[in-house]
Amino acid sequence: MHATERLYLYSRFERFWHWAQTVLILVLLVTGFEIHGTFTLLGFARAFAVHNFCAWSWLVLYAFIVFWMAVTDEWKHYVPTFLKLMDVVRYYLSGIFKGEPHPVPKSERAKHNPLQRLTYLGIVSFLVPFQMITGFLYYTYNQWPQxxxxxxxxxxxxxxxxxxxxxxxxxxxxxxxxxTTTGHTLTAHIAAMFTGYEDVPRNGVKPGGVEGRTEENR
Known part of the structure; x- marks a missing residue:
């Protein structure tokens, strides 16, 4: 078993918005598909009301997330890079099943590997705005002429x-x-999003804090 070190990677606000966003997305999916007529759970009127409430809540939360990333330098963890990208892809396609070590271990300076960075950046900069804009257009259909x-x-x-x-x-x-099940245990990554701490393989590099992170961020 590889030696590990325990690092504090996720601040309180980061954990809060992660789980709040998770709940909002799941509720939006369920109510959205009900509005679409896929199944009946809450009834159309209630599903419509809940869906709209969660949509506006998500918009407010999203604004706070973007602001938080900008003022705490957390945005640096999402800057795309192609360095070792194919190594990460090969790891998830085959290496992980052979017990090989992750080619880009997490650290306080880089919480996300190249594949995660590209994925999260695409979601934050394209998919989320796309969904919010189309949802707003759908919601304001009767006001389209104005x-x-x-x-x-x-x-x-x-x-x-x-x-x-x-x-x-x-x-x-x-x-x-x-x-989330691909950590050194099935629940390691999930637990980290509750506690903020994650056990990562030692790589000989001294842990370094992200610029701008202080005790007050925790």
Whole structure:
């Protein structure tokens, strides 16, 4: 078994928004598919109300997350890099099943590997805004003439795009849940998002704090 060291990687606010966003996305998926007519659980009217409440809550939370990342330098963990990207891809395709060590261990300076960085950046910069914009357009359908959208959009097109976005989020949730089981134990990554601490392999590099992180961030 590889020697490990215990690092504090996730601040309180990061853990809060992670789980709050998780709950909001899951509720939005369930109520959204009910509104779409996939099944009946809450009833259309209640599902519609809950869906809209969660959508606005997510927009507010998203704004706070972006602001927090900007003022704490956490954005540096999401800067894309292709260095060792293919090594990470090969690891998840085969190396992980052979017991090989992760090619890019987590550290306080780099919490996310190259594949995670590209994935999270794509979600934060494209998929989330895409879903919020199409959802807003769907919600304000009756105001399209006043907003100047009449004639340039169709409700069906917006509905299809919003539904495709929902399936993309569903796929991400499934893959993300699977990836949480790929730590040195099945629950290691999940536990880290509750405690903030994660055991990572020792790599001979002294732990270094992310610039801007202080005790007050914890």
């Amino acid at each position: 907003l100047g959208f009449a004639g340039s959009l169709t409700l069906k097109a917006v509905a299809v795009l919003h539904t495709l976005g929902a399936f993309a989020f569903l796929a991400f949730v499934i893959v993300h849940v699977y990836m």
